[in-house]
Amino acid sequence: MMPFKEMSRLDKLIHEPARLSIMSALEACSMAEFLFLQELTGLTKGNMSSHLSKLEKANYVLIGKSFLRKKIPQTTIQITPTGSHALTEYWKQIDHIREITKQWSKETNIAFPG
Amino acid sequence: MMPFKEMSRLDKLIHEPARLSIMSALEACSMAEFLFLQELTGLTKGNMSSHLSKLEKANYVLIGKSFLRKKIPQTTIQITPTGSHALTEYWKQIDHIREITKQWSKETNIAFPG
DNA sequence: GTATTTAGTTTATAATACAAACTAGTTACT
DNA sequence: AGTAACTAGTTTGTATTATAAACTAAATAC
Numbered sequence: 001m002m003p004f005k006e007m008s009r010l011d012k013l014i015h016e017p018a019r020l021s022i023m024s025a026l027e028a029c030s031m032a033e034f035l036f037l038q039e040l041t042g043l044t045k046g047n048m049s050s051h052l053s054k055l056e057k058a059n060y061v062l063i064g065k066s067f068l069r070k071k072i073p074q075t076t077i078q079i080t081p082t083g084s085h086a087l088t089e090y091w092k093q094i095d096h097i098r099e100i101t102k103q104w105s106k107e108t109n110i111a112f113p114g
Numbered sequence: 115m116m117p118f119k120e121m122s123r124l125d126k127l128i129h130e131p132a133r134l135s136i137m138s139a140l141e142a143c144s145m146a147e148f149l150f151l152q153e154l155t156g157l158t159k160g161n162m163s164s165h166l167s168k169l170e171k172a173n174y175v176l177i178g179k180s181f182l183r184k185k186i187p188q189t190t191i192q193i194t195p196t197g198s199h200a201l202t203e204y205w206k207q208i209d210h211i212r213e214i215t216k217q218w219s220k221e222t223n224i225a226f227p228g
Numbered sequence: 229g230t231a232t233t234t235a236g237t238t239t240a241t242a243a244t245a246c247a248a249a250c251t252a253g254t255t256a257c258t
Numbered sequence: 259a260g261t262a263a264c265t266a267g268t269t270t271g272t273a274t275t276a277t278a279a280a281c282t283a284a285a286t287a288c
Binding site for chain 2: 004007015017018024029091094097104
């Protein structure tokens with residue numbers, strides 16, 4: 001069993017820490033504002049913006065632009081079913097990797113103890 | 115509670131999938147040869163070499179060069195206590211993040227149900 | 229009417245993952 | 259003996275990308 005090749009198949013769009021935090025936050029809220037999300041994650045605006053663009057391009061999030069009282073721009077972000085599924089799969093994959101790594105480790109330590 | 119900023123503190127040297135697979139493999143074997151490790155991880159030689167250099171510079175692995183029958187070069191790699199500790203901490207951090215995210219998620223869903 | 233703030237986007241830079249090209253030595257072939 | 263091809267890596271170049279700095283557009287303050 002070769003668990004290690006599995007790691008290279010991790011969804012890199014989600015694996016990146018900034019995006020992992022965005023996706024995790026969005027999974028918890030049904031909808032979030034740009035600035036709220038920024039505060040939660042501690043990212044700069046520029047950073048937030050570009051990461052969100054990537055997530056949007058992959059259809060992991062839905063971005064809506066509206067105006068508060070027809071004046072102040074407000075960007076709201078939601079996770080899509082696709083994104084939610086991808087996040088779930090990501091954690092499943094992490095769990096799977098850890099499990100089979102542990103398993104392989106046990107076998108190997110019998111072969112090469114100490 | 116703001117779990118999401120924690121993610122940006124993940125040890126990036128370990129987080130990178132290629133290196134995570136190297137470190138996981140090394141944690142299982144007490145010592146591994148370059149080529150064995152390459153086969154396990156599915157990385158190219160160039161890739162292996164540069165990732166190992168980075169891990170060595172951080173003192174996460176110990177690289178030893180010897181010659182088989184005084185002829186064929188053989189590189190052996192071991193994880194160091196520092197590296198082993200870093201890997202353990204990495205998984206701990208992942209667990210912690212997941213846990214507090216789940217917690218935060220629960221709270222948030224009470225505030226914004228549906 | 230100018231200055232500052234708000235809510236983002238775009239651009240530029242610095243880091244880095246990756247593979248291709250290279251090195252140094254070994255074995256195979258004729 | 260001499261050349262070709264293989265082995266075990268390393269170094270170099272390229273392409274991607276994470277990040278922050280600079281910019282935009284509109285609103286409010288003075």
